[in-house]
Amino acid sequence: MIPDRVVELLHGPAFMQVGxxxxxxxxxxxxxxxAVVHPDRKTVTFFVPESRSARxxxxxxxxxxxxxxxxxxxxxxxxxxxxxxxxxxxxxxxIALQETYRTKWLAAxxxxxxxxxxxxxxxxxxxxxxxxxxxxxxxxxxxxxPGPGAGNKMA
Amino acid sequence: MGILPDEIKPAMQGVIPSxxxxxxxxxxxxxxxxxxxxxxxxxxVALSHQFFNKTVRNVRENPRAVVWVIxxxxxxxxxxxxxYDHSETSGPVFEAMDMQIEAIAxxxxxxxxxxxxxxxxxxxxxxxKNIGERIPLPDIDKLAGRR
Amino acid sequence: MTAEGADSLGLRExxxxxxxxIDRLNRDLEKKSDQxxxxxxxxxxxxxxxxxxQVLEIVLRAxxxxxxxxxxxxxxxxxxxxxLRLFASRGYDPSGVGAEVAFGEGVIGVVAERKxxxxxxxxxxxxxxxxxxxxxxxxxxxxxxxxxxxxxxxxPNAQSQLALPLLVKDRLVGVLAVESTKxxxxxxxxxxxxxIVGNQAATAIDNARTYQMVEKLSRLKRFFSPxxxxxxxxxxxxxxxxxxxxEVTVAFLDLRGFTAFAETSEPEEVMGVxxxxxxxxxKLILDHEGTLERFTGDGMMIFFNDPxxxxxxxxxxxxMALAMRDRVASLLGRWRKRGYELDxxxxxxxxxxxxxxxxxxxxxDYGAIGTVTNxxxxxxxxxxxxxxxxxxxxxxxxxxLIEAEEVGPLALKGLAKPVPxxxxxxxxxxxxx
Numbered sequence: 001m002i003p004d005r006v007v008e009l010l011h012g013p014a015f016m017q018v019g020x021x022x023x024x025x026x027x028x029x030x031x032x033x034x035a036v037v038h039p040d041r042k043t044v045t046f047f048v049p050e051s052r053s054a055r056x057x058x059x060x061x062x063x064x065x066x067x068x069x070x071x072x073x074x075x076x077x078x079x080x081x082x083x084x085x086x087x088x089x090x091x092x093x094x095i096a097l098q099e100t101y102r103t104k105w106l107a108a109x110x111x112x113x114x115x116x117x118x119x120x121x122x123x124x125x126x127x128x129x130x131x132x133x134x135x136x137x138x139x140x141x142x143x144x145x146p147g148p149g150a151g152n153k154m155a
Numbered sequence: 156m157g158i159l160p161d162e163i164k165p166a167m168q169g170v171i172p173s174x175x176x177x178x179x180x181x182x183x184x185x186x187x188x189x190x191x192x193x194x195x196x197x198x199x200v201a202l203s204h205q206f207f208n209k210t211v212r213n214v215r216e217n218p219r220a221v222v223w224v225i226x227x228x229x230x231x232x233x234x235x236x237x238x239y240d241h242s243e244t245s246g247p248v249f250e251a252m253d254m255q256i257e258a259i260a261x262x263x264x265x266x267x268x269x270x271x272x273x274x275x276x277x278x279x280x281x282x283x284k285n286i287g288e289r290i291p292l293p294d295i296d297k298l299a300g301r302r
Numbered sequence: 303m304t305a306e307g308a309d310s311l312g313l314r315e316x317x318x319x320x321x322x323x324i325d326r327l328n329r330d331l332e333k334k335s336d337q338x339x340x341x342x343x344x345x346x347x348x349x350x351x352x353x354x355x356q357v358l359e360i361v362l363r364a365x366x367x368x369x370x371x372x373x374x375x376x377x378x379x380x381x382x383x384x385x386l387r388l389f390a391s392r393g394y395d396p397s398g399v400g401a402e403v404a405f406g407e408g409v410i411g412v413v414a415e416r417k418x419x420x421x422x423x424x425x426x427x428x429x430x431x432x433x434x435x436x437x438x439x440x441x442x443x444x445x446x447x448x449x450x451x452x453x454x455x456x457x458p459n460a461q462s463q464l465a466l467p468l469l470v471k472d473r474l475v476g477v478l479a480v481e482s483t484k485x486x487x488x489x490x491x492x493x494x495x496x497x498i499v500g501n502q503a504a505t506a507i508d509n510a511r512t513y514q515m516v517e518k519l520s521r522l523k524r525f526f527s528p529x530x531x532x533x534x535x536x537x538x539x540x541x542x543x544x545x546x547x548x549e550v551t552v553a554f555l556d557l558r559g560f561t562a563f564a565e566t567s568e569p570e571e572v573m574g575v576x577x578x579x580x581x582x583x584x585k586l587i588l589d590h591e592g593t594l595e596r597f598t599g600d601g602m603m604i605f606f607n608d609p610x611x612x613x614x615x616x617x618x619x620x621x622m623a624l625a626m627r628d629r630v631a632s633l634l635g636r637w638r639k640r641g642y643e644l645d646x647x648x649x650x651x652x653x654x655x656x657x658x659x660x661x662x663x664x665x666x667d668y669g670a671i672g673t674v675t676n677x678x679x680x681x682x683x684x685x686x687x688x689x690x691x692x693x694x695x696x697x698x699x700x701x702x703l704i705e706a707e708e709v710g711p712l713a714l715k716g717l718a719k720p721v722p723x724x725x726x727x728x729x730x731x732x733x734x735x
Contacts, residue, residue, distance in 0.1 A: 015172075017176075019177075019185060025219060027176040027178045027221045029174055029175075050287075051285070067183070068186065075434045079185065079186070118171065125230050127290050145438070147438045147439055147442075151209060169423070169424040169428065170424045170486050227485060227486055250418060251420070254413075256432075259425070259428040259432050261412070262429060262454070264451040268439070268445055
């Protein structure tokens with residue numbers, strides 16, 4: 001269900017962030033450092049730093065709504081919306097995935113033209129461990145790249 | 156009031172993209188990155204409205220949003236809880252945004268194609284510096300031994 | 303801790319924090335005051351000179367030394383059009399002087415158009431963003447393939463730019479711009495300081511430029527009508543002092559008997575006659591849209607078709623010469639009564655001449671050189687009192703207009719072969735010339 005291109009980006013090198021909201025519809029934000037698409041191509045597990053996880057988990061427990069923004073520095077972007085399924089602390093296997101992701105992410109940023117002195121501290125500087133792995137079911141995917149077709153539902 | 160500290164200004168120069176999360180009235184969040192958040196005054200920031208998108212649609216139904224910015228100098232990051240206040244189609248904020256778009260569009264050979272529809276002004280409700288989110292600058296490359 | 307204790311602790315903390323803030327503000331202010339003081343000194347330097355190049359040099363030196371900007375430039379607004387030209391720069395090789403920027407092109411062009419300061423710290427990111435949207439708009443057919451990118455002077459890989467409009471009252475004099483390859487290179491304080499320098503610079507530059515224009519105008523008014531001189535100075539007509547070749551009709555004229563008259567008369571009388579003669583001839587030159595290239599005492603050289611092209615230059619020259627002959631004849635009546643033997647002699651030729659600035663630094667004059675000027679001068683020399691001698695080319699152009707008698711071929715000094723020449727008797731259909 002998730003298109004190939006989006007799967008490719010989710011596994012790195014895209015920039016990713018998650019959006020949630022509380023019972024009063026007040027939004028919250030967290031960086032996502034790595035993700036993995038399950039074989040069913042509908043379920044996604046993403047990793048947020050533990051320092052941000054409290055608010056995210058509290059929101060998800062309240063209403064379960066997830067929005068995952070996935071984009072490349074060159075402004076190709078997608079929005080995945082869905083419902084929360086489960087969460088757990090990240091383990092060694094997750095962290096290994098995250099290391100791979102961080103390497104691809106940095107390479108993509110440099111290729112996109114970010115100078116080294118910006119890309120490196122930016123990407124390397126996220127305190128990704130300890131982390132929390134959040135799993136959700138994707139319900140809708142939208143094209144989010146600004147310009148023609150933005151907002152179109154893809155799947 | 157004066158909530159925004161001076162040190163946040165470099166984070167609002169559009170060097171590193173920012174993020175904004177909004178939420179529709181029916182409770183669906185939307186998380187997107189934007190090229191620049193503009194500093195208006197110590198209590199207000201602005202986003203440029205060029206293309207009609209989910210962010211614009213959401214804040215007009217539910218004005219609360221959260222904006223994440225990072226300084227390209229210190230790499231400190233902040234979460235701003237903001238509330239959409241109003242849109243401007245003239246005035247210093249709009250002009251500054253419009254001039255920037257016009258200048259860059261002309262450099263690329265795309266004059267007149269991009270229209271700035273409005274400068275959307277948001278009131279800042281709270282500012283939180285994200286200490287736990289970032290590894291201190293000097294320690295960054297020591298991690299994981301990867302280059 | 304008691305509530306009061308907590309309050310007084312909080313209060314002490316507050317006071318300490320306030321003090322820290324005050325200290326920091328004082329330090330910032332001191333630094334700013336230092337720079338402001340230096341800038342005020344510079345402003346007295348630039349307002350004490352009217353030399354444009356000097357003013358520009360002082361301003362750019364200040365932006366480098368005091369404000370630390372390594373790459374800076376000053377562009378001035380073209381007098382007639384909405385464009386800027388780069389007049390001075392610092393930190394660029396090649397200097398880029400002479401480059402043109404249209405209003406609305408790039409940061410500099412937009413600043414000129416909107417007359418507002420502009421600071422960007424992320425050019426490459428902005429360019430990447432718009433380029434990618436452009437590509438998608440083009441692919442979706444929503445927009446025609448983009449136009450050419452603006453060709454702009456400056457660093458090819460600039461990331462930060464800060465440009466300030468130089469304004470006098472609300473009028474744009476030019477733009478002062480600094481840039482850097484580092485992102486976010488300029489902050490608010492830089493903006494403030496550049497504004498201060500810029501405001502002083504604007505007035506000084508405007509004054510120097512006005513002075514330059516007035517100088518040039520007074521020089522040009524010696525050759526051209528005031529209207530044409532103004533047109534040239536404001537850029538509405540091509541710079542006539544730039545060397546160029548054009549086909550022109552040249553008329554030489556002088557007053558026969560003037561030398562003898564001058565020798566035997568009082569200087570005041572000579573001046574009086576000359577003044578009257580010049581005034582009358584001058585009017586006729588203007589009427590026929592000729593250009594007075596030079597006059598030496600009683601002799602004059604006038605040509606047609608430069609710096610402003612005219613239709614029928616040969617016809618105009620001949621008509622002017624005939625009108626002048628008439629005028630001198632009526633003046634002669636008065637001069638003869640006083641015992642002077644004076645009469646007009648004219649020579650007219652047509653051909654290509656090289657025209658432009660003749661002379662040397664500090665003493666440029668507008669002049670024409672070519673066989674045509676020699677020919678016209680020699681014909682004038684050969685002309686008997688009251689004759690208007692025209693060369694073959696000119697005769698061909700005006701043959702339907704005039705009655706003429708052949709007086710050539712004449713052997714003229716400086717010309718290899720004898721030249722055919724004709725004397726203009728009168729306009730056809732007229733009893734008197």
